[in-house]
Amino acid sequence: MSARERILAKLRSGLAGSIPRPDDFEPAVVTEPWRYPDRAARIERLVELMSAVQTRFERTTRADWPTRVLDLLEARGIDRLLVATGMAHGARLAAHIEGLAKAPSLFAYDRPIEAWKSELFDSVPASLTTTRGAIAATGSLILWPSADEPRLMSLVPPLHIALLEASRIQDNLHEVIETEGWAAGMPTNALLISGPSKTADIEQVLAYGAHGPAELVVVLLEDA
Amino acid sequence: MNQAARIPAVELSSRQLKANAHEALNDAQLRTNMRTAMDSLIAKRLAVMPEAEREPLRELGNHVRARALSKLPELLERLEARLTANGVQVHWAETVEEANAVVLDIARRRRARAVIKGKSMVSEEMEMNEALEAEGIESLESDMGEYIIQLDHEKPTHIIMPAIHKNARQVAKLFEQHLGEPYTEDVDELIQTGRRVLRKKFLDADIGVSGVNFAIAETGTLLLVENEGNGRMSTTVPPVHIAVTGIEKVVENLRDVVPLLSLLTRSALGQPITTYVNMISGPRKAEERDGPEEVHLVLLDNGRSQAFMDAELRQTLNCIRCGACMNHCPVYTRIGGRAYGTVYPGPIGAIISPHLVGLENAPDHPSASSLCGACGEVCPVKIPIPDILRRLREENVKPPAAASAHPLRGQGSKYSPGERSLWRMWVRLYTSPRLYRAFSFALTRLRRLTPARLGPWTLNHAPPRPASRSLHELAREHLDHDRRGADR
Numbered sequence: 001m002s003a004r005e006r007i008l009a010k011l012r013s014g015l016a017g018s019i020p021r022p023d024d025f026e027p028a029v030v031t032e033p034w035r036y037p038d039r040a041a042r043i044e045r046l047v048e049l050m051s052a053v054q055t056r057f058e059r060t061t062r063a064d065w066p067t068r069v070l071d072l073l074e075a076r077g078i079d080r081l082l083v084a085t086g087m088a089h090g091a092r093l094a095a096h097i098e099g100l101a102k103a104p105s106l107f108a109y110d111r112p113i114e115a116w117k118s119e120l121f122d123s124v125p126a127s128l129t130t131t132r133g134a135i136a137a138t139g140s141l142i143l144w145p146s147a148d149e150p151r152l153m154s155l156v157p158p159l160h161i162a163l164l165e166a167s168r169i170q171d172n173l174h175e176v177i178e179t180e181g182w183a184a185g186m187p188t189n190a191l192l193i194s195g196p197s198k199t200a201d202i203e204q205v206l207a208y209g210a211h212g213p214a215e216l217v218v219v220l221l222e223d224a
Numbered sequence: 225m226n227q228a229a230r231i232p233a234v235e236l237s238s239r240q241l242k243a244n245a246h247e248a249l250n251d252a253q254l255r256t257n258m259r260t261a262m263d264s265l266i267a268k269r270l271a272v273m274p275e276a277e278r279e280p281l282r283e284l285g286n287h288v289r290a291r292a293l294s295k296l297p298e299l300l301e302r303l304e305a306r307l308t309a310n311g312v313q314v315h316w317a318e319t320v321e322e323a324n325a326v327v328l329d330i331a332r333r334r335r336a337r338a339v340i341k342g343k344s345m346v347s348e349e350m351e352m353n354e355a356l357e358a359e360g361i362e363s364l365e366s367d368m369g370e371y372i373i374q375l376d377h378e379k380p381t382h383i384i385m386p387a388i389h390k391n392a393r394q395v396a397k398l399f400e401q402h403l404g405e406p407y408t409e410d411v412d413e414l415i416q417t418g419r420r421v422l423r424k425k426f427l428d429a430d431i432g433v434s435g436v437n438f439a440i441a442e443t444g445t446l447l448l449v450e451n452e453g454n455g456r457m458s459t460t461v462p463p464v465h466i467a468v469t470g471i472e473k474v475v476e477n478l479r480d481v482v483p484l485l486s487l488l489t490r491s492a493l494g495q496p497i498t499t500y501v502n503m504i505s506g507p508r509k510a511e512e513r514d515g516p517e518e519v520h521l522v523l524l525d526n527g528r529s530q531a532f533m534d535a536e537l538r539q540t541l542n543c544i545r546c547g548a549c550m551n552h553c554p555v556y557t558r559i560g561g562r563a564y565g566t567v568y569p570g571p572i573g574a575i576i577s578p579h580l581v582g583l584e585n586a587p588d589h590p591s592a593s594s595l596c597g598a599c600g601e602v603c604p605v606k607i608p609i610p611d612i613l614r615r616l617r618e619e620n621v622k623p624p625a626a627a628s629a630h631p632l633r634g635q636g637s638k639y640s641p642g643e644r645s646l647w648r649m650w651v652r653l654y655t656s657p658r659l660y661r662a663f664s665f666a667l668t669r670l671r672r673l674t675p676a677r678l679g680p681w682t683l684n685h686a687p688p689r690p691a692s693r694s695l696h697e698l699a700r701e702h703l704d705h706d707r708r709g710a711d712r
Contacts, residue, residue, distance in 0.1 A: 177479055212452070
């Protein structure tokens with residue numbers, strides 16, 4: 001008998017004569033205390049919770065966001081931005097900087113990690129990614145990394161800028177999972193990100209920028 | 225890391241709890257560090273868990289875990305099938321030796337030289353670092369707290385905050401001594417040092433190891449929570465990811481993790497959620513540009529199935545490893561995690577360790593509790609820890625040969641024939657009125673013969689001396705007196 005068979009046999013004998021407990025999951029317990037009346041309330045809750053853990057918000061519009069992104073890069077003296085130039089938002093940003101005298105260079109994560117691991121780790125100061133949405137209850141962004149926006153884009157660069165459409169903010173995690181049918185098919189990696197990387201492992205003193213981004217900026221498109 | 229710097233496999237014997245506790249109680253620095261940290265964790269939890277939300281949530285959390293355990297074999301099979309379909313390789317191990325063999329096999333096949341680890345208590349059970357280093361493979365912890373204690377050749381003293389017993393000055397000295405860094409007590413600078421050193425290690429590692437917070441059978445998903453990003457690094461950057469977990473960590477449905485996640489992060493750290501919730505459902509797909517080529521899951525038993533055999537003890541496996549029971553435990557707060565000498569300290573450690581290492585190797589652990597009940601009250605999945613502590617105390621004084629439906633490894637290790645006959649006499653005395661009267665008469669009349677020294681009691685107390693007359697006698701006298709008064 002293999003370890004698998006022995007473990008399963010032992011567990012089965014432990015359950016002999018018992019019946020499985022019914023599924024009495026009560027969604028109200030995880031949804032009702034975390035409902036928000038409207039978009040403004042959802043935004044307010046998200047901003048409050050994420051700001052409390054040092055997330056910065058740029059509240060802007062579909063028309064203005066490229067300018068705001070360039071401003072915040074300039075303020076930090078950043079001249080390179082990792083962004084999916086093949087996606088609509090990347091193309092938009094590229095079109096926006098065309099003809100500008102002074103603009104950061106945009107480049108895409110278009111190779112396998114093995115081809116540029118040390119470059120990604122050592123010389124990418126900032127990245128910009130889209131988000132799938134956000135959760136007001138816990139103050140979390142939802143990201144499903146993809147071929148265009150791989151997993152490490154939101155982790156390795158010291159500054160992570162996340163684009164969020166206000167209409168995509170939902171009340172709570174349960175609602176997200178149910179309305180979007182997550183159980184029917186999960187991506188290889190799904191992420192909830194609720195602030196910049198942090199640790200309190202030394203004397204419980206909070207320090208940001210532990211292993212991931214030291215700074216997270218949410219560019220919130222309030223009219224989208 | 226060279227051989228000389230290896231962490232000793234067993235730092236403290238778990239049999240020496242009493243001696244360790246004595247030593248810890250005399251360590252003023254440790255007691256200050258622990259008290260400060262626990263007080264703050266207690267306050268943080270309370271601030272984010274108003275009772276009206278908390279109690280229905282604990283109830284739901286308990287039901288979710290109990291349901292998962294009530295169909296555990298079936299869920300493990302479903303999890304395995306889904307993970308396999310997703311491209312994850314699933315391994316089963318009854319013992320820590322088997323689990324290490326699985327990891328070493330993968331490491332040899334990949335010709336791995338360096339392993340980077342996210343935080344995993346199951347890998348502590350396995351002493352995986354030692355197993356890898358014995359084969360000449362570097363195994364480095366990347367969680368800041370774990371990294372700090374690995375530098376000091378220590379084991380975690382808290383399951384969530386492994387270096388909670390150290391202060392910034394102690395960390396500063398460690399970094400100065402081991403990393404050649406200029407001495408600084410500035411926590412931000414210390415963390416930046418750790419980040420710099422470990423980023424190189426993430427780049428070079430051949431294998432990343434992590435634990436699992438919840439394994440979801442429905443979707444074949446491994447869910448990990450963390451604040452630092454080292455867990456995401458360990459599971460994304462190296463070409464191979466090995467997740468190790470206990471067989472009890474499975475839940476049935478994706479939605480089942482919603483209450484558990486909420487309970488876990490708030491009970492553990494007082495956070496509405498951790499910075500990262502990392503849900504892994506498979507290795508890198510052909511079109512993807514990062515993520516591991518191989519993902520493995522090692523399912524470890526290591527004594528858990530023993531707890532599973534008994535309906536009461538099975539509740540031990542509800543645990544979601546939040547550490548709230550430690551934070552609220554008056555014993556843990558005073559002696560710290562190291563004194564327990566087991567991988568899991570505190571109240572949950574006292575009830576899980578006997579299954580992992582045998583009651584004979586953790587004989588005093590179920591007794592390291594005042595039974596104040598705080599652990600059971602704060603447990604987010606309502607494990608009746610005090611009841612289970614009492615149960616294990618009983619199991620530990622049963623005659624070793626006593627028949628029992630589900631014998632526990634090492635049961636009866638504190639059985640003493642002398643003590644047992646003493647209790648038998650006591651039972652006779654208290655169940656026979658005649659004997660009892662004779663005994664209390666003798667006790668009250670010979671009260672001056674009470675010894676002046678009675679073991680540890682008289683170290684701090686006056687010796688107990690029986691009253692000159694028993695309560696019975698006094699009561700009877702009182703009644704007689706009343707009756708006489710009534711007759712008059």
